[in-house]
Amino acid sequence: MNDEIAAPATDRIAIPPETLKMTARDVDVFYGAKQAIEKVSIDIGMDHVTAFIGPSGCGKSTFLRTLNRMNDTIPIARVTGQIELDGENIYDASMDVVQLRARVGMVFQKPNPFPKSIFENVAYGPRIHGLSTSKAELEEIVEKSLVRAGLWDEVKDRLTESGTALSGGQQQRLCIARAIAVDPEVILMDEPCSALDPIATAKIEELIHELRGRYAIVIVTHNMQQAARVSQRTAFFHLGTLVEYGETSDLFTNPQKERTKDYITGRYG
Amino acid sequence: MNAAQFPAREPTDWTTDAMQRRIRARYRAEKRFRIYGLFAVLLSAGFLAFLLITMLSSGARGFTQTEIALPVDFAASDIFLEPAQLEGGDRDQLLAGADFQGLAEQTAIDAYGEDGTMLISNGAWLRLREAVADDPELLRREERIWVQASTEVDFAARGADGLHMTDERRAMIDRYAQLEADGNVRRGLSWTFLSSADSSDPTLVGIWGAFKGSLLTMIVTIALAFPVGVLAAVYLEEYAPKNRWTDLIEVSINNLAAVPSIIFGLLGLAVFINTFHLPRSAAIVGGLTLALMTMPVIVIAGRNAIKTVPPSIRDAALGVGASPVQVLTHHVLPLSLPGILTGTIIGMSRALGETAPLLLIGMRAFVPSPPSGFTDAATVLPVQIFLWSDELDPGFVEKTSAAIIVLLVFLLAMNGIAIWLRNKYEQRW
Numbered sequence: 079m080n081d082e083i084a085a086p087a088t089d090r091i092a093i094p095p096e097t098l099k100m101t102a103r104d105v106d107v108f109y110g111a112k113q114a115i116e117k118v119s120i121d122i123g124m125d126h127v128t129a130f131i132g133p134s135g136c137g138k139s140t141f142l143r144t145l146n147r148m149n150d151t152i153p154i155a156r157v158t159g160q161i162e163l164d165g166e167n168i169y170d171a172s173m174d175v176v177q178l179r180a181r182v183g184m185v186f187q188k189p190n191p192f193p194k195s196i197f198e199n200v201a202y203g204p205r206i207h208g209l210s211t212s213k214a215e216l217e218e219i220v221e222k223s224l225v226r227a228g229l230w231d232e233v234k235d236r237l238t239e240s241g242t243a244l245s246g247g248q249q250q251r252l253c254i255a256r257a258i259a260v261d262p263e264v265i266l267m268d269e270p271c272s273a274l275d276p277i278a279t280a281k282i283e284e285l286i287h288e289l290r291g292r293y294a295i296v297i298v299t300h301n302m303q304q305a306a307r308v309s310q311r312t313a314f315f316h317l318g319t320l321v322e323y324g325e326t327s328d329l330f331t332n333p334q335k336e337r338t339k340d341y342i343t344g345r346y347g
Numbered sequence: 348m349n350a351a352q353f354p355a356r357e358p359t360d361w362t363t364d365a366m367q368r369r370i371r372a373r374y375r376a377e378k379r380f381r382i383y384g385l386f387a388v389l390l391s392a393g394f395l396a397f398l399l400i401t402m403l404s405s406g407a408r409g410f411t412q413t414e415i416a417l418p419v420d421f422a423a424s425d426i427f428l429e430p431a432q433l434e435g436g437d438r439d440q441l442l443a444g445a446d447f448q449g450l451a452e453q454t455a456i457d458a459y460g461e462d463g464t465m466l467i468s469n470g471a472w473l474r475l476r477e478a479v480a481d482d483p484e485l486l487r488r489e490e491r492i493w494v495q496a497s498t499e500v501d502f503a504a505r506g507a508d509g510l511h512m513t514d515e516r517r518a519m520i521d522r523y524a525q526l527e528a529d530g531n532v533r534r535g536l537s538w539t540f541l542s543s544a545d546s547s548d549p550t551l552v553g554i555w556g557a558f559k560g561s562l563l564t565m566i567v568t569i570a571l572a573f574p575v576g577v578l579a580a581v582y583l584e585e586y587a588p589k590n591r592w593t594d595l596i597e598v599s600i601n602n603l604a605a606v607p608s609i610i611f612g613l614l615g616l617a618v619f620i621n622t623f624h625l626p627r628s629a630a631i632v633g634g635l636t637l638a639l640m641t642m643p644v645i646v647i648a649g650r651n652a653i654k655t656v657p658p659s660i661r662d663a664a665l666g667v668g669a670s671p672v673q674v675l676t677h678h679v680l681p682l683s684l685p686g687i688l689t690g691t692i693i694g695m696s697r698a699l700g701e702t703a704p705l706l707l708i709g710m711r712a713f714v715p716s717p718p719s720g721f722t723d724a725a726t727v728l729p730v731q732i733f734l735w736s737d738e739l740d741p742g743f744v745e746k747t748s749a750a751i752i753v754l755l756v757f758l759l760a761m762n763g764i765a766i767w768l769r770n771k772y773e774q775r776w
């Protein structure tokens with residue numbers, strides 16, 4: 079099945095089949111009559127952090143949201159093409175979108191903890207998916223997720239306090255813990271640091287480093303330095319198309335396309 | 348853009364007289380504004396205090412009654428019943444057949460002179476019958492029984508204040524003083540007022556009938572208006588496609604909330620009574636009619652509350668794999684509940700005080716016993732107030748005020764519960 083799909087034209091790297099997590103082929107996204115994404119094909123590997131960069135409005139968020147079908151919640155959005163998770167078409171009628179979103183978790187641009195306790199924020203996902211059989215097990219999942227999100231030491235004494243009372247950076251790590259708690263395979267992050275100060279940003283970036291390898295991570299960022307710091311693969315989007323995709327170090331030092339070069343040298347932003 | 352386009356400006360002098368005047372004017376304006384606000388608050392608080400004080404001072408007496416002692420000699424009376432007869436199953440019938448009224452009147456004449464019957468309430472004899480029903484052995488002896496005094500005695504108990512004085516009144520006041528000195532009258536909380544229903548005699552009326560009628564009506568109203576209103580709000584906000592039909596529904600609901608209440612009464616009459624043949628004057632029909640009126644208020648408040656739930660919360664829940672229904676029940680509804688409850692308070696308060704539509708569906712009938720169910724003839728507090736305030740007998744004046752107090756207490760209790768619920772859920776933010 080996979081062999082029939084042509085390797086994406088913009089791809090400068092071959093991802094070994096055993097680490098291939100998601101593939102997109104000829105994906106178009108329309109908002110009503112307006113096309114926001116045009117013929118995007120990309121492979122996303124398991125062992126890497128993949129960064130999507132590009133000027134504002136080029137469709138990074140739109141494309142990211144096709145990967146866990148969050149676009150379904152926008153009535154006018156329409157997605158065509160093929161997106162596979164472990165070789166399974168996620169837009170297939172047999173795909174359960176609730177399960178898909180548990181497998182492909184998401185962290186949003188603005189930290190959005192539930193107005194509930196810190197514990198409840200993390201426990202929510204496991205609870206609705208029935209991932210624990212006892213209270214003790216649930217507590218263990220919550221602790222493990224908060225530890226992985228690097229938040230445990232800061233909140234372990236106040237798990238019953240509201241998640242919205244935390245600082246912005248802590249809230250974002252709480253949202254990451256919430257995503258981790260359902261044990262996803264892929265984590266999508268849409269500009270997770272854009273609302274944070276530099277210190278909180280550094281913490282999140284460090285966290286992304288630590289999570290790498292355990293989860294396939296895709297991060298949207300408009301900050302090229304951040305892409306260079308946290309990712310191993312970078313995809314450059316422009317005007318709804320994928321212009322260039324490659325090893326991060328390669329792409330930044332030796333861009334193949336004129337538009338990529340213009341962007342990374344700061345000619346437009 | 349070069350500097351020549353913008354000629355150099357003098358630095359602003361912040362200390363000139365003109366500046367100082369502006370500052371003073373600003374302070375004055377702010378102070379004035381505060382005073383207006385304070386005045387408005389004091390004015391409305393003053394009106395409220397005035398209302399409460401007048402109601403409480405004239406209404407408190409409505410909860411009390413004057414009782415007068417009757418030394419009833421059952422053994423020597425015309426009532427030829429034996430205690431043993433009252434053990435059987437036909438007790439009520441036997442009691443109903445006995446002339447307790449005549450006995451009460453005769454006793455009053457014997458004890459207090461020719462015009463003795465003027466001192467006791469028209470319904471005083473009921474007390475004798477109740478006493479015998481409770482203790483049949485009374486039939487063998489004489490017993491002092493406390494019965495309701497007449498309105499005249501009740502007024503005399505109040506003394507000279509506030510009433511237009513006539514010679515009869517003055518005589519009655521003197522007489523009351525004598526009765527009091529002899530220990531033949533007493534005043535106390537009126538159990539009759541708290542436990543019975545309407546009557547044509549103000550000494551015998553009770554508020555319990557109307558209170559229970561209001562309670563039953565409100566139960567029907569909230570049981571229907573709350574779930575239907577919330578579900579309609581949820582559907583319109585979350586599921587309804589945006590097209591001409593839903594626009595039409597939206598406009599209709601908004602207009603429905605503004606329709607004068609009497610129209611709902613006509614609607615209730617036509618639909619529930621004439622078409623579905625539900626019983627007239629019943630709490631169920633009143634409740635259904637008021638539910639029609641309350642529903643649009645809840646729908647509008649509910650939609651606004653649902654709209655204020657931030658989309659980021661929905662995204663968050665969907666992002667961890669919550670289904671749309673889970674997003675709704677776990678997040679959207681709990682977060683919008685305070686707003687929904689606020690709308691419910693407003694709607695229910697309005698429904699509780701509503702009179703006009705209920706008059707149309709027959710709840711103005713004279714209902715002498717408390718309703719025992721949703722389909723029994725009933726009246727409600729505001730209608731009862733309306734009916735009593737229309738009575739000529741001056742004894743109804745303080746009963747009306749007392750009924751108003753009961754209505755206000757009902758309203759405060761209902762709102763108190765809703766506010767408590769709202770605060771309980773608001774803490775979750």
Ligand SMILES: Nc1ncnc2c1ncn2[C@@H]1O[C@H](COP(=O)(O)OP(=O)(O)O)[C@@H](O)[C@H]1O
Pocket residue numbers: 109114132133134135136137138139140141152
């Ligand atoms: N919900 C939506 N409805 C209509 N148009 C949208 C919506 N979301 C995004 N778009 C449009 O799609 C294009 C891509 O947006 P987006 O994916 O948010 O870009 P980026 O994340 O790269 O800044 C933009 O032109 C934007 O106006």
Ligand SMILES: [Mg+2]
Pocket residue numbers: 138139140268269
């Ligand atoms: Mg974006």
